Amino acid sequence: MRPGRIVVGVDGSEPSLEALRWAGRQASLTGAALEAVMAWELPSHWGWGGLPGLPEDFDMEEPAAEALSEAVGKALPAEQARSVSQVIVIGNATEAILDRAEGAELIVMGARGLGTFRATLLGSVSNSVMLHASCPVVVVRGAAEQSEVSGQ
Ligand SMILES: Nc1ncnc2c1ncn2[C@@H]1O[C@H](COP(=O)(O)OP(=O)(O)OP(=O)(O)O)[C@@H](O)[C@H]1O
Numbered sequence: 001m002r003p004g005r006i007v008v009g010v011d012g013s014e015p016s017l018e019a020l021r022w023a024g025r026q027a028s029l030t031g032a033a034l035e036a037v038m039a040w041e042l043p044s045h046w047g048w049g050g051l052p053g054l055p056e057d058f059d060m061e062e063p064a065a066e067a068l069s070e071a072v073g074k075a076l077p078a079e080q081a082r083s084v085s086q087v088i089v090i091g092n093a094t095e096a097i098l099d100r101a102e103g104a105e106l107i108v109m110g111a112r113g114l115g116t117f118r119a120t121l122l123g124s125v126s127n128s129v130m131l132h133a134s135c136p137v138v139v140v141r142g143a144a145e146q147s148e149v150s151g152q
C-alpha cells in the first residue's frame with residue numbers, strides 16, 4: 001500500500017504540539033507524509049473591509065505562517081520538521097481540517113487548544129472534527145490534561 005498522508009490541526013497550543021509529536025512518531029512508523037494545518041479566522045465584526053489600522057496590502061497569512069512554522073520547529077526534530085508540509089487556511093478551523101483531510105489516512109488533533117474555557121475536556125474544534133471526519137481521528141490528550149482528569 002502507498003504511504004498516505006496524516007493531517008495535524010495546529011493552533012500553536014501545547015496540546016497541538018503534542019498532537020504534532022504523536023503524528024511525527026506515527027509518520028516515522030508508517031512512512032506517511034505529514035501535513036500541518038493552521039486555520040485563521042477573522043472576527044466577523046471586522047467584515048470584508050480589512051482590519052482597521054492595518055495597511056491594505058497587509059498579508060494576513062504571514063503571522064499565521066510564522067506561528068505554524070514555529071510550532072512545527074518546536075515539536076519535531078529538525079529533519080522531520082523540514083519535510084512537513086505547512087498549510088495556512090483563512091477560515092473556520094473545523095472546515096479547514098476536514099477539507100484538507102480529504103484523501104488523508106488520519107487526522108491528529110489535540111484534545112484542547114488555545115481556548116480558555118476549561119469546563120470540558122474536549123475543545124469544540126476537536127469535537128466537531130471527530131463528528132464529521134470520514135477517516136480515523138486521533139485526539140491526543142497531553143500530560144497536563146491527564147492530571148486534570150485524574151485530579152492529581
Ligand atoms: N485554528 C486552528 N487551526 C488548526 N487546528 C486547530 C485550530 N484550533 C484548534 N485546532 C485543533 O483542535 C485542537 C483542540 O482545540 P479546540 O479549539 O477544539 O479547543 P479549545 O481551544 O481548548 O476550545 P474552544 O476553541 O472550543 O474554546 C487543537 O489542539 C488543534 O489540534
Ligand SMILES: [Mg+2]
Nearest residue numbers: 113114115123
Ligand atoms: Mg480553540
